[in-house]
Amino acid sequence: MPDTGTSDAFVAFERVQKSYDGETLVVKDLNLNMPKGEFLTMLGPSGSGKTTCLMMLAGFETATHGEIKLDGVSINNIPPHKRGIGMVFQNYALFPHMTVAENLSFPLEVRKIGKSEREKKVMRALDMVEMGAFGGRRPAQLSGGQQQRIALARALVFEPELVLMDEPLGALDKQLREKMQFEITDLAHRLGITVVYVTHDQTEALTMSDRVAVFDDGRIQQLAPPDELYEAPQNSFVAQFIGENNTLEGVVKEISGSRCTVQLDGGEVIDAMPVNVSKVGERTRVSIRPERVEVNPDLGEGAHTLKAKVKEFIYMGDIFRTRLSVAGNEDFIIKTRNRPDQVRLSPGDEVTIGWLPEDCRALDAQ
Amino acid sequence: MSDATGPDTFDGPTPDNALRQAKKTSGPMLAADGTPLKKSLSRALRRQKMRALMLIAPLLLFVLVTFIAPIADMLFRSVENQIVSETLPLTTEELGNWDGQGMPPEAAFEAAYYDIFLAAERKQHTRLGTRLNYELTGASSLFRKSGRGLDDIGEVYQDQFEDLDENWDEALPWLELMGDPDWLAEQQEWAADEDGRQPRFELRDGIEEILPTTAREFAAFARFQQVEDQKNLLEEEPWSAVHTALYTDLAAGDMSSYSGPRADMLQAADALVASPEFETVSFLDGFEEIDEDWMEPPIWQTIKLYSPNYTSGYFLNSVDMQLTPEGAEARPDNERIYMLLFKRTLFMSMVITFSCILLGYPVAYILSNLPMRSANLLMILVLLPFWTSLLVRTSAWKVMLQQQGVINDVLVWIGLVADDSRLTMINNQFGTIVAMTHILLPFMILPMYSVMSTIPPSYVRAAKSLGATNWTTFWRVYFPQSIPGIGAGSILVFILSIGYYITPEIVGGTTGTFISNRIAYHISSSLNWGLAAALGTILLAVVLILYWAYDRIVGIDNVKLG
Ligand SMILES: Nc1ncnc2c1ncn2[C@@H]1O[C@H](COP(=O)(O)OP(=O)(O)O)[C@@H](O)[C@H]1O
Ligand SMILES: [Mg+2]
Numbered sequence: 001m002p003d004t005g006t007s008d009a010f011v012a013f014e015r016v017q018k019s020y021d022g023e024t025l026v027v028k029d030l031n032l033n034m035p036k037g038e039f040l041t042m043l044g045p046s047g048s049g050k051t052t053c054l055m056m057l058a059g060f061e062t063a064t065h066g067e068i069k070l071d072g073v074s075i076n077n078i079p080p081h082k083r084g085i086g087m088v089f090q091n092y093a094l095f096p097h098m099t100v101a102e103n104l105s106f107p108l109e110v111r112k113i114g115k116s117e118r119e120k121k122v123m124r125a126l127d128m129v130e131m132g133a134f135g136g137r138r139p140a141q142l143s144g145g146q147q148q149r150i151a152l153a154r155a156l157v158f159e160p161e162l163v164l165m166d167e168p169l170g171a172l173d174k175q176l177r178e179k180m181q182f183e184i185t186d187l188a189h190r191l192g193i194t195v196v197y198v199t200h201d202q203t204e205a206l207t208m209s210d211r212v213a214v215f216d217d218g219r220i221q222q223l224a225p226p227d228e229l230y231e232a233p234q235n236s237f238v239a240q241f242i243g244e245n246n247t248l249e250g251v252v253k254e255i256s257g258s259r260c261t262v263q264l265d266g267g268e269v270i271d272a273m274p275v276n277v278s279k280v281g282e283r284t285r286v287s288i289r290p291e292r293v294e295v296n297p298d299l300g301e302g303a304h305t306l307k308a309k310v311k312e313f314i315y316m317g318d319i320f321r322t323r324l325s326v327a328g329n330e331d332f333i334i335k336t337r338n339r340p341d342q343v344r345l346s347p348g349d350e351v352t353i354g355w356l357p358e359d360c361r362a363l364d365a366q
Numbered sequence: 367m368s369d370a371t372g373p374d375t376f377d378g379p380t381p382d383n384a385l386r387q388a389k390k391t392s393g394p395m396l397a398a399d400g401t402p403l404k405k406s407l408s409r410a411l412r413r414q415k416m417r418a419l420m421l422i423a424p425l426l427l428f429v430l431v432t433f434i435a436p437i438a439d440m441l442f443r444s445v446e447n448q449i450v451s452e453t454l455p456l457t458t459e460e461l462g463n464w465d466g467q468g469m470p471p472e473a474a475f476e477a478a479y480y481d482i483f484l485a486a487e488r489k490q491h492t493r494l495g496t497r498l499n500y501e502l503t504g505a506s507s508l509f510r511k512s513g514r515g516l517d518d519i520g521e522v523y524q525d526q527f528e529d530l531d532e533n534w535d536e537a538l539p540w541l542e543l544m545g546d547p548d549w550l551a552e553q554q555e556w557a558a559d560e561d562g563r564q565p566r567f568e569l570r571d572g573i574e575e576i577l578p579t580t581a582r583e584f585a586a587f588a589r590f591q592q593v594e595d596q597k598n599l600l601e602e603e604p605w606s607a608v609h610t611a612l613y614t615d616l617a618a619g620d621m622s623s624y625s626g627p628r629a630d631m632l633q634a635a636d637a638l639v640a641s642p643e644f645e646t647v648s649f650l651d652g653f654e655e656i657d658e659d660w661m662e663p664p665i666w667q668t669i670k671l672y673s674p675n676y677t678s679g680y681f682l683n684s685v686d687m688q689l690t691p692e693g694a695e696a697r698p699d700n701e702r703i704y705m706l707l708f709k710r711t712l713f714m715s716m717v718i719t720f721s722c723i724l725l726g727y728p729v730a731y732i733l734s735n736l737p738m739r740s741a742n743l744l745m746i747l748v749l750l751p752f753w754t755s756l757l758v759r760t761s762a763w764k765v766m767l768q769q770q771g772v773i774n775d776v777l778v779w780i781g782l783v784a785d786d787s788r789l790t791m792i793n794n795q796f797g798t799i800v801a802m803t804h805i806l807l808p809f810m811i812l813p814m815y816s817v818m819s820t821i822p823p824s825y826v827r828a829a830k831s832l833g834a835t836n837w838t839t840f841w842r843v844y845f846p847q848s849i850p851g852i853g854a855g856s857i858l859v860f861i862l863s864i865g866y867y868i869t870p871e872i873v874g875g876t877t878g879t880f881i882s883n884r885i886a887y888h889i890s891s892s893l894n895w896g897l898a899a900a901l902g903t904i905l906l907a908v909v910l911i912l913y914w915a916y917d918r919i920v921g922i923d924n925v926k927l928g
Binding site: 058059079081082085089091093095106107154155158164 | 825829843
């Protein structure tokens with residue numbers, strides 16, 4: 001697993017485990033290092049333990065095993081209110097009996113900051129999220145997006161170095177969500193804060209983060225920058241979870257360096273890049289991104305071609321999405337750009353498809 | 367958390383909006399069948415409303431009959447006072463001309479004679495006595511005595527007239543003298559088989575001018591016999607008040623020119639009255655004979671004060687005041703009790719409410735933070751008291767708290783208290799507060815619990831993540847949001863306890879009883895319902911005022927039951 005090295009890690013999970021009921025581990029052996037200023041997203045399906053990790057970092061859950069360090073110091077025994085970590089909750093958790101300004105002032109009051117200083121900071125934080133005129137309102141008088149901004153401002157007003165956000169945009173509609181995604185990353189980079197962001201929305205994760213930790217089954221499946229995650233998934237789960245993906249099942253026939261041959265279940269033999277296979281005879285799942293597949297290819301040396309039959313053609317405006325039957329896989333998707341010279345296939349057509357061996361990754365069979 | 371939509375931004379085609387719309391447009395909009403839209407719409411709505419009304423009708427009726435009507439009746443009883451003016455109509459009229467100073471004129475005695483005589487025949491004088499006894503001790507026995515004693519006055523005249531002529535003690539001659547001849551004929555016809563309704567007695571034309579008092583009293587006699595006693599008038603000899611009235615009329619007027627029926631009989635009687643041997647009794651002497659108290663102003667003043675149909679007397683009594691000829695004034699110290707009881711009731715209810723908050727809050731908090739299964743278990747424990755009878759629970763406290771009871775025994779056993787100085791924890795305020803706190807606790811816990819369980823745990827987490835200590839988190843974030851529960855619970859407990867009866871009755875002794883115990887006493891023992899009603903009305907008013915105050919201070923929308 002790629003690490004940034006413990007020395008300059010700002011946040012560090014070391015062999016952390018968590019069980020709620022003493023029977024099953026919700027988080028299994030979590031290791032994670034974050035440098036200062038990083039925007040890291042925990043991405044994974046519901047129930048994969050993302051919130052649990054965040055809660056352990058915030059101090060609301062204790063790790064059953066292992067150590068969590070903040071700036072080099074173990075915080076396992078520090079109560080939440082002394083950790084100085086800002087937090088944004090999914091339902092915003094704005095105190096309904098206080099006005100917006102009082103909500104923002106709250107963390108400053110408990111830190112015993114003087115009144116004038118407090119007012120200045122509250123004003124600055126409100127301006128930062130462009131909500132300067134709303135200080136006197138109650139949270140219930142704000143729209144969802146406005147509440148979300150206030151929650152953000154409240155988590156930032158006391159200038160924490162680390163901010164945790166648990167699906168903060170989950171309750172917003174798509175347009176607002178995209179706008180807020182941009183605003184949050186922009187703010188985070190401007191303020192230079194370190195952010196741990198939890199989401200189950202992969203687009204959100206890919207567009208916002210410096211690095212993404214893909215969670216499944218209580219483990220980090222892959223921790224990488226968005227492009228690497230998309231282009232070089234380390235295992236089948238990541239390949240499936242991030243973006244669209246075509247898989248073909250088969251057995252490894254031969255491995256030599258950065259090439260291997262795989263005999264598909266239908267008998268065809270293709271070249272692939274060995275990623276998660278170690279020995280000949282192992283079952284594998286080959287993964288190819290839909291946009292890397294060419295129809296009637298002219299790919300030159302090393303490329304492999306397969307016969308395919310068109311099942312469905314979907315016109316989507318900017319792209320065409322075609323469903324094919326390839327080597328026994330009825331749901332083989334290809335995406336082609338809408339260009340004047342692009343052929344539009346129709347169901348029943350028999351075509352040849354192909355791809356570069358580098359785009360075809362032999363992963364674990366799961 | 368909701369989006370910020372105002373309350374009335376719904377502008378879709380709802381019936382209400384359609385009505386509003388219809389109002390705005392100048393000409394009436396027409397429905398498909400040509401009737402104005404507004405009309406057909408309101409007709410449709412009316413049908414809906416009727417259906418809704420029919421659904422709630424049984425409950426409405428039930429509430430009306432069992433709740434609203436009794437309350438209205440109670441409110442009415444607290445001021446109602448017709449009994450005096452109904453029982454003593456002549457007297458109250460006479461006393462109306464009296465200034466209330468010294469003794470009333472002789473005419474008042476005369477009026478009282480006729481009134482009380484009739485009341486005694488109708489057996490209502492004791493009721494009136496009881497009523498006046500609330501205001502003046504001794505009135506009850508005075509009226510009881512008078513009912514019997516007044517006969518002595520009338521018999522003096524009755525005997526003399528009878529000695530003169532036997533006919534004065536016979537029914538028929540009287541009826542011929544006083545009654546309308548047509549009526550008498552009808553009456554005799556009816557008397558033959560006593561079938562159907564007895565013809566109502568009618569005075570003879572002109573008799574009222576000749577014998578005004580006698581006519582009045584004979585009519586009263588006849589009405590009583592016919593209507594209330596259902597007797598055949600032809601067989602009833604008049605009572606002595608009629609003879610007294612006859613004497614009064616004969617003494618005042620001259621019968622020599624009278625030529626109607628029984629003229630000789632009447633003229634003979636007139637001559638007898640004029641003769642010096644005729645024995646008379648003044649009404650004043652008659653009353654003095656019955657009881658010296660009639661010769662003192664208080665009884666007359668009381669009758670005068672309570673002659674109006676409606677009185678503030680009960681309410682004044684409820685706040686330890688009384689009606690006097692000089693206006694309302696405070697009662698003497700040794701007769702004051704109700705203000706003390708009201709204050710005690712309010713004070714103890716507050717103490718009980720407060721102890722319920724103190725004891726209930728932590729329980730509700732734990733309940734709302736426990737996982738479902740353990741919360742349910744604990745909830746059963748909270749509700750357990752509801753499964754045992756109120757009497758059993760209260761009696762259990764008696765066993766626990768009495769001097770030879772469990773708690774004292776334990777205290778003595780561990781040596782905290784000496785055996786000869788056992789604590790008095792029952793039959794006083796302490797006992798009432800303990801028992802009632804226990805009994806009312808669930809009413810505090812339940813609303814608190816239902817409010818607390820709606821407070822998301824994320825608020826507490828948010829506060830802590832913002833740097834608040836446990837205490838600050840509780841006090842600044844959790845507690846304010848739980849106030850609606852405290853409010854609802856407090857209102858419930860306070861209102862329940864302010865009118866509580868059974869527990870203070872059993873464990874309250876003398877220092878721990880509530881105003882409701884006094885109300886119950888007046889309802890069932892002293893039978894002074896008017897006073898009980900006034901006390902109850904004040905209690906109701908206090909509750910409403912407190913409710914209003916609560917609304918002003920905390921706001922009633924701040925009360926939630928979940
Ligand atoms: N307080 C808790 N008590 C018991 N189990 C819990 C608790 N919180 C979460 N879990 C379980 O832990 C697992 C991971 O939950 P969570 O961290 O919330 O996942 P995610 O946030 O990725 O959806 C889930 O199976 C969930 O049921
Ligand atoms: Mg979660």
